[in-house]
Amino acid sequence: MKNLKNLIYEVLVSAGVSENMAKYLNMLVLLLALLIFIFVIDFLIRKLLIQAFTKFSGRTKTNFDDLLIKNKVPRNIAHIIPFLIALEFMPDIFDGLEAFYDFERLVEKGLQVFAILITLWLVRSILNTIKDYLKTRPRFKDKPIDSYIQVFMIFAWIIGFLSAIAILTEIPFMKFITGMGAVSAVVLLVFKDTILGFVASIQVAINDMVRIGDWITFEKYGADGDVTEITLATVKVQNFDKTITTIPTYALISDSFKNWRGMSNSGGRRIKRALYLKQSGIKYLTLDDVERLKKIQLISSYLETRQEDIAKYNTSNHINKELLVNGRNLTNIGVFRKYIDSYLKNHSAINKDMMIMARQLAPTTQGIPLEIYAFSSDKRWENYEYIMSDIFDHLMAALPYFDLEVFELPTTLK
Structure with missing residues (x-):
């Protein structure tokens, strides 16, 4: 890179360009060349990785590798090598240009922030792959896996965001985190629903209150149908009229609802x-009524037995049957x-x-x-x-x- 840098500079100077102008033009040419090289490398590596994953997934019985492709894990991995190239050679482009010192520092910070983004994208795609794979397993398909993934990603994004702020402000990360204690109350207020949903998701899972696929009736929210999704903040219910009702997850532990799983099982x-x-x-039934009803097969034997028992009782107790109200009667x-x-x-x-x-x-x-x-x-x-x-x-x-x-x-x- 250094030989190429000097070569372009020397060619420009020999062509009659002033040294200062040669430095700036040299910087622009090198920057453009590096950007083109990075984009080409990123494109080629992405294509190669996707093809390699696709061929490998076609030879395996598990669908985990198919889900890796679906959730763009190879695509996110492909960004790592071009990023390392940019991180290695970008400082050489601005070497010796004091006028671009601030811009060089900004580019370095931008690359560091981009590294955080690549890490978050990769982590998210891997977690989504694990989530989709577990949903295909009978043991986990009715568990609120989305809630746990979302909780982890929320904390990951918060840490990533704070790290990016610490990089841009050049404040040490731990010192920056310590200073955040003053706004913790605001953070708790902003993420109130998220925190409530997280606690509710844990209680729902531990107490086995609701599973994906359960039929629930929640009159307060007009829900009457099957649970299709349980996330950190909401529970989606597909009603029997095919409409979708969204219920806050924390409502499952704060309000009363009916789960029909017991009936289903x-x-x-x-x-x-x-x-x-x-x-x-x-x-009261008369003798003629009883004889008529004896023709009904389901109760004929019952009427025979009951008629005999009633007749014995009335006879033994000398009941006057001139009126039906006396004694025992059907x-x-x-x-x-x-x-x-x-x-x-x-x-x-x-x-x-x-x-x-x-x-x-x-x-x-x-x-x-x-x-x-x-x-x-x-x-x-x-x-x-x-x-x-x-x-x-x-x-x-x-x-x-x-x-x-x-x-x-x-x-x-x-």
């Missing part, structure tokens, strides 16, 4: 819905409740190992609620809705056989 999805029956339709709502229970226990889509119950709730102004509590074996939303609708279609169609009616508000005729 269980053997069934709960059906909990009531039929509201007219109170005026409830009655009611249409009680028999219908038994019919629901038998129907659910014989339904192929109901999980028989989980709770099955038909219960009567307290009367309301809209009638008497007869609630079904059971679990469908199929937990998929579409199939679950079909099963539940099929059950209630059948039961509403069966009501007239028990002389029962669904309560409806009366309509006003105009």
